Amino acid sequence: MSEAEAATEFGCAQCYGEDAREAWDRQGDGFEREARVVDDSHFSVTVRRCRACSQRFVWIFTEFIDWRGGDDPQYDTIMPLTDTEAAELVAGTLSPLDLGALGRNRRHLDHDWPSGGPARLNWKTGTFRVVEGG
Numbered sequence: 442m443s444e445a446e447a448a449t450e451f452g453c454a455q456c457y458g459e460d461a462r463e464a465w466d467r468q469g470d471g472f473e474r475e476a477r478v479v480d481d482s483h484f485s486v487t488v489r490r491c492r493a494c495s496q497r498f499v500w501i502f503t504e505f506i507d508w509r510g511g512d513d514p515q516y517d518t519i520m521p522l523t524d525t526e527a528a529e530l531v532a533g534t535l536s537p538l539d540l541g542a543l544g545r546n547r548r549h550l551d552h553d554w555p556s557g558g559p560a561r562l563n564w565k566t567g568t569f570r571v572v573e574g575g
């Protein structure tokens with residue numbers, strides 16, 4: 442399967458369209474929260490569903506304490522999941538720390554807000570590391 446094919450097998454134009462900013466701006470009211478898998482102040486993992494097409498996504502939020510200032514770096518990764526993966530994640534048989542491997546052939550939205558720097562927002566494809574913040 443080519444990467445282009447892989448990129449279109451999930452979601453709809455509203456939740457998985459080309460425009461990263463549009464997809465990000467829609468996170469607030471375009472999605473319904475289904476399950477909270479991890480709920481720490483520095484690491485949270487939630488499963489959300491697109492209100493338009495019912496595609497499930499995982500939202501991984503990580504914050505790292507920056508002891509030099511109060512401006513802590515934050516990272517969000519939003520990636521579509523199959524229904525099976527979502528069910529396993531909620532049931533605990535799929536570890537949140539293993540989600541990064543699913544990004545190998547799957548486009549995910551990365552919101553990267555480094556300490557003191559401007560936020561960056563990009564669609565990326567490729568595995569990523571999931572670490573608990575703190």
Ligand SMILES: [Zn+2]
Nearest residue numbers: 453456491494
């Ligand atoms: Zn959708």
